Amino acid sequence: MRQSTLRAIVSILLCATGAMILHACGDNAVTQPANEAPETELQASSPRPEDGGFAVDFGFSGTDTDGRVDFFEWRLLEKGLQEQPWARTDDRELTLSFPDDPSDAGFEGAGAERTFQVRAVDDRGLADPTAAALDFTALTLSPEIFISQPLVPALSCVQSGRVASFRWTATDADSKSGGPAFTRYILLPASQPNGNCLTRSIFEANNPFLALATNDPHWSDWLPYHEDADSCDPSRSVTLPSLDVGDKFLFAVQARDIDGATSRSFRWLEQVVHFQVSGSVLPVLVVDESAFGQQAFVGLNGLKFYDISRGQALVFSWTADAASYLGLIESYRYGWDLLDPDDPNDANWVVDWGDWSSAPTQSFDEGMHSFVVQTRDNSGTVTRATYELSVVDF
Numbered sequence: 001m002r003q004s005t006l007r008a009i010v011s012i013l014l015c016a017t018g019a020m021i022l023h024a025c026g027d028n029a030v031t032q033p034a035n036e037a038p039e040t041e042l043q044a045s046s047p048r049p050e051d052g053g054f055a056v057d058f059g060f061s062g063t064d065t066d067g068r069v070d071f072f073e074w075r076l077l078e079k080g081l082q083e084q085p086w087a088r089t090d091d092r093e094l095t096l097s098f099p100d101d102p103s104d105a106g107f108e109g110a111g112a113e114r115t116f117q118v119r120a121v122d123d124r125g126l127a128d129p130t131a132a133a134l135d136f137t138a139l140t141l142s143p144e145i146f147i148s149q150p151l152v153p154a155l156s157c158v159q160s161g162r163v164a165s166f167r168w169t170a171t172d173a174d175s176k177s178g179g180p181a182f183t184r185y186i187l188l189p190a191s192q193p194n195g196n197c198l199t200r201s202i203f204e205a206n207n208p209f210l211a212l213a214t215n216d217p218h219w220s221d222w223l224p225y226h227e228d229a230d231s232c233d234p235s236r237s238v239t240l241p242s243l244d245v246g247d248k249f250l251f252a253v254q255a256r257d258i259d260g261a262t263s264r265s266f267r268w269l270e271q272v273v274h275f276q277v278s279g280s281v282l283p284v285l286v287v288d289e290s291a292f293g294q295q296a297f298v299g300l301n302g303l304k305f306y307d308i309s310r311g312q313a314l315v316f317s318w319t320a321d322a323a324s325y326l327g328l329i330e331s332y333r334y335g336w337d338l339l340d341p342d343d344p345n346d347a348n349w350v351v352d353w354g355d356w357s358s359a360p361t362q363s364f365d366e367g368m369h370s371f372v373v374q375t376r377d378n379s380g381t382v383t384r385a386t387y388e389l390s391v392v393d394f
Contacts, residue, residue, distance in 0.1 A: 037204075038064040038120040040072075042132035044141055046174035053099040054138045060092055062120025062128070069120045073127060077115040086119075094118075098138070113137050113261070129204055135261050143172040143180035145255040145263045146270050148235060149323050154269065157197035157248060157276040160326035161379035164275060167237040170225060170255040170263075180255040180263075182222035183236050186212075190250040190274060197248055197276055200268050209252055209266035222256060239328065239378060245279040273326075281325035285375045285383040287318045297385040304385075307392045310365050317358035320375035320383065327377040332356045334373040341372045341384060366391050 045057040062069035073086035074094065096116070119131035135142035149167040150158055172180045188208070190198060225236055243249070252272045255263040266272050285297045291314075292306055308314070320329045331353035335341075338348045350359070353376060362371075371387040 033066070035122070035124050035126050036064070036066045037126050038062045038067075038069050038122045038128050040118060040120040040128045040130075040132040042116075042118055042134060044116070044134050044136070044173065046141060047136065047138055050097055053097060055095055055097045056116070056136060056141075058094045058096070058116055058118070058134075060094075060118045060120075060132065064120070064122045067123045070123045070125075071121050072118055073121060074116065074118040077117065079113055115264070130207065130267060133264055135264055137259070137261065139174075140257055140259040140261045141173050142261040143170055143175075143255040143257050143263050144265070145170040145180070145183060145253050147251075147253060147273055149237075150269075150273065150326055152324055154274075155200045157274055158326065159278040159281055160243075160275045161281050161322070161377060161381060162242050162245065162277060162279070163239060163377075163379040164243065164251075164277070164326040165237060165239040165328045165378065166251060166253075166273070166326065167235050168253045169235045172255070172257050175257060177226065180225050181258045182256045183225050183253060184220045184222050184256075185238055185251065185253045186216070186219045187240060188218055188250045188252075189247065191248040198250075198274050203268055203272070203274065207266055207272075208250070209272065214262070219254075225255070242379075243277045245277050248274070248276045250274050275326060278325070281322075281327070282381055283320050283322040283327065283329060283375050283377045283383045284324075285318060285320045285373070285385055287316060287373060287385045287387075289314060289316050289387075292387070295385065297383055300382065300384045302383070302385045303388065305388045306390070307394075308364070308389050309394050310391055311363050314362045314371070314389075315358070316371060316373065316387075318373055318375070318385070319357065322377040327379060327381075330376050330378050332373065332375050334359050334371070336362065336371055337369055338372050341374075341386065364389070364391050 040060060040062045043059045047054045047056050060072060062072065071088055071090050073088055075084045075086050076096065077083060113135060114137065115133055115135050117131045117133045119128040121127045145168055147166060147168045149165065152158060166185070168183065170180050170183055171178060192198060192202065223236065250272060252266055282298050286294060287297065288294045291312070292304070295304060318332065320332070322329050332355070333349055333351055333353050334356065335346065335349040338346050340346050369389045371389065372384060374382055374384045376382050
């Protein structure tokens, strides 16, 4: 066989082999997207007595956006003992039993603290880099906590107003109230070296909270979770002081039960939010009137024109929202036939700023009229809706 022919055959074989390992030999090659890691969820029962000790039931599940979860790996960590290797399981439930420990007796101490960790592994062998975990003793499981505002998916910064508000809920499986005794929060400046927002993947590869000291001075004081014993609202909130436009921060929350066990998960958009202060976010105002339907307004220039008949009953109602950018709606005001809606002292404002959600029924027999309603968030940003109305004979 001629040498040039042999070289051609070898080249073809190498190219075919390269294609099998996703290496391109030509302009039309397709590169396989990077494998996304699976995510893991964990639940556990309260410790229950068992002969000579106690037992805890663990249940876990996993999701994988670009494949499937193949199996799980788990391990148990105990203070003072060497870190254990991961053990494989194909099940989604696991019960662990433990002998009595003298320090577990009574309620003067939390007893020996243990941590159960579990992680999903996908069909390509990639494990969840942020394993789900629970701290527990014979007396207590660690509480869980989740940020409930914002509820927006984000792979990078959440945009906020100059005043950012957060709300969180927490649970404690073995407390009488169902919730922890205390929660706290922390605010840390955060951005990439080039000043850009962090991304979720960069955060998860180097989660700063996993190594953050519990006594870091940036943590707030521990705040009673149930501010009002008579309240039915199982949540806590905080509004941060005014921040500078353009700055970027990480906000995180933590819970602690009556025995001192603390939550230890710091997951993206669950216990941690990365946000950037923006000067361009505005509340969304939604106005409803039966004849005109429902209209959404953002900013100051929302204007609608309608013809109305003599004596037509006009009934306006409205709601507004600022949660998408970590804001809170503070108040509303409305008026008829304003001379200047930018003048806060215009005599035709019917009411001052307040918790108004509708206007009394109004009608006109002739002429041109206007209705204006405004909403204001806790950064002082205003959205306005204006209706220009012309009485006509139909």
